[in-house]
């Protein structure tokens with residue numbers, strides 16, 4: 153079950169070479185649970201739906217978040233994404249109302265405003281016959297959406313761009329700390345830790361000024377958005393911490409989901425045609441509202457198939473609290489558990505044609521293999537923004553495809569690289585034309 157030990161590096165080279173494929177393939181090769189070593193520590197890769205369910209859902213208390221989340225907390229503070237146990241549970245209860253279904257109206261509104269900006273720039277590219285940089289532009293769009301939806305609508309594009317830039321810096325530093333071969337304690341006065349402290353401060357200042365900008369621009373009577381709901385249950389410093397976490401959790405993930413969906417559609421003209429027909433029939437030339445989202449099942453299926461094939465979060469990492477067992481594995485306290493979302497989503501024994509783009513599999517959910525599709529994880533820590541992200545992706549895909557034809561990219565399909573999220577290894581240039 154264990155890969156060669158090679159103390160102290162263990163399987164780090166293979167892991168770093170492909171952090172999405174290595175745990176998946178290692179788990180597949182060993183019946184769903186593969187052991188390996190990294191930094192002298194034992195780790196288990198899991199690509200077995202029942203065992204993933206045990207770790208994330210039924211035995212959640214035995215498997216708290218791994219030490220990697222401490223690096224996140226150094227930049228993002230102690231919030232929903234970085235805590236566990238009773239402190240996390242209290243936060244989750246306080247934040248849940250902010251994401252209730254009625255709040256999705258703000259998401260659709262913010263998506264439409266961000267799409268209008270996107271269309272202005274893409275219309276020019278179409279007229280000039282130039283390709284559009286899909287990853288860069290969906291990233292800008294996703295930050296506009298999350299900033300506008302969370303900060304009650306009043307945030308400028310400039311504030312959204314500044315927040316995006318600092319969030320990207322934070323993600324980069326967190327990844328550097330989590331993947332460096334030498335793991336220094338938090339207090340060590342190394343340049344990386346100084347950079348982390350600086351970024352943390354800039355991020356707080358950027359978000360505080362975006363909040364002030366939103367408050368100044370949004371009339372008090374209209375301050376009923378997601379932030380207002382959050383402020384009703386917490387104070388401003390705690391709200392800044394949670395906002396940092398929400399931007400970090402919700403921006404790049406959704407942007408990558410959209411980029412993969414657009415890139416997949418570029419190679420599947422027939423799905424573009426199906427989406428266009430569905431959107432035109434449902435909207436009759438209008439822009440989509442929240443009420444239209446359930447009437448766009450094909451757009452949602454394309455979004456979900458993109459999240460299956462290219463899950464933006466490709467591993468979720470936990471740590472065994474004590475000794476015990478997990479399926480065939482005998483665990484010691486501190487063992488790392490990598491739930492391989494890529495491994496579950498592409499498991500050859502669970503899915504029909506696992507590597508093929510077949511959105512129709514999501515049209516009849518009863519046929520999906522149980523607990524094998526978990527792009528938003530599952531259990532207590534299941535993504536709080538899942539409905540937010542799926543709503544944004546569904547509306548964006550429907551509107552984009554009803555307006556443009558995405559022509560096959562002459563440069564070919566850009567493959568994934570596992571960084572903070574699963575990203576295309578270079579910019580995806582899409583050549584668009586106006587849809588008839």
Ligand code: HEM
Nearest residue numbers: 233401402405406409464465527528529533535536537541
């Ligand atoms: C396609 C887009 C997204 C994907 C694939 C995604 C995926 C995930 C995953 C896998 C987790 C579990 C992490 C873990 O337990 O270690 C998670 C947690 C979380 N996500 Fe998302 N996410 C997305 C979008 C969003 C958005 C838009 C928001 C908010 C605006 C958001 C907010 C959160 C929060 C707050 C948590 C922590 C929940 C908790 O521990 O209670 N996510 N997400």
